[in-house]
Amino acid sequence: MSTYKIVDDAYGKSGVKLLHIKRDGPVHSIRELEVSSQLTLSSKKDYTEGDNSDIVATDSQKNTVYLLAKKHGVNSPEEFAILLCRHYLSTYAHVLKAQVQVELYPWQRIDADGKKHNHAFVFTPVATRFCTARMEKNGIPTIESGLKDLRVLKTTQSAFVNFVNDDYRSLPDASDRVFSTVITSRWEYSTVNVDFCKAWNTVKDAIIQVFAGPADKGIYSPSVQNTLHLTEKLVLDSVPEINYIEMILPNKHYINVDLSKFKNVGFAHNDTVLQPLDKPSGNIRAALTRTLVSKL
The missing domain is CATH 3.10.270.10 (Urate Oxidase;)
Structure with a gap:
């Protein structure tokens, strides 16, 4: 029974x-x-x-x-x-x-x-x-805060090269590409004695700072993974009350339209007219937490 x-x-x-x-x-x-x-x-x-x-x-x-x-x-x-x-x-x-x-x-x-x-x-x-x-x-109480639907895009200073080259690969190296994503992030506080509004704005500003870089020259991104990690590290460095942060960054692809096939009216080179592709897309996720350093 x-x-x-x-x-x-x-x-x-x-x-x-x-x-x-x-x-x-x-x-x-x-x-x-x-x-x-x-x-x-x-x-x-x-x-x-x-x-x-x-x-x-x-x-x-x-x-x-x-x-x-x-x-x-x-x-x-x-x-x-x-x-x-x-x-x-x-x-x-x-x-x-x-x-x-x-x-x-x-x-x-x-x-x-x-x-x-x-x-x-x-x-x-x-x-x-x-x-x-x-x-x-x-x-x-335990508190988890977050943001979602933060859509960002930059037109250069992004690359993706030197990834696994095997029988299944068709994607070429991209030394200069559009980088766009819709960011979701959530983080946990170690205390409730926090200025929550200030902390939330600090996290949002850190995300934008690492993504965009300085206004005149930007910042180079070798991969979504590296940008994600550097962002989470900056958040933990900037807000000591946060002990854990997770970010999810799906790729929002923009592909150069091939205009060379239009024999009489086309263009051999095109990096100004791009087609947005929603699906399928890459999806990158990672979480970062603080670790205790032992004192010998």
Whole structure:
């Protein structure tokens, strides 16, 4: 006879959207969020017996997001996620674990006549900021932050040569190519005593710095792998509170269109008209963490 055990479970509310307006006289600030929460209870009777008496309804979780935003405001996504985790664990004795994910919509204040507008904003999706807070009963929160959809491109100072040359290779060496990718990165903090907004901007700036280099001459990239590693190293060097970072860089290929086959109107050489190719694409991923150096 078989016996069974529930080894993992959680339930919650996804996609709770919220716009919070902070009004300081005529100057307003906004945070638009999408929040998802997950709770794990001490009892499994809701699953095994159909007994709902311990369930904090997902609708109640949705209402909690709105009520805590009204009561405490929204400073950073990370701080709001921690606030929600602590609320669930302190309010309900039978909630053992709480996880809250927050995605921040990228609004920026409009520049008008050289000045920042008091109450008007423009949606500027350079990158999307997100975070996840996890916490257990009587524990401390762990925070993972990240960014996604950061699309970058440079037209030179990128190469890919000297890779394996075997019977399956058809790709030629490329000593000068377009380098484009859509970056996703996530990182973990060793503490919650962090200026999360400053840290997030530092990571974003490090990614762009290593990718682009100085404005006049750029920076050479021998491979996506090397650029990725140098970026992660700069992040760990720049933000001591980060102990782990992961980056995913898919190639967004741009291929020179062959115009030489058009006998009467074509061009023997073409490096100005390129065709974007979405699929298939390379996908490069790596993670970097700090290691302890032993003292002899």
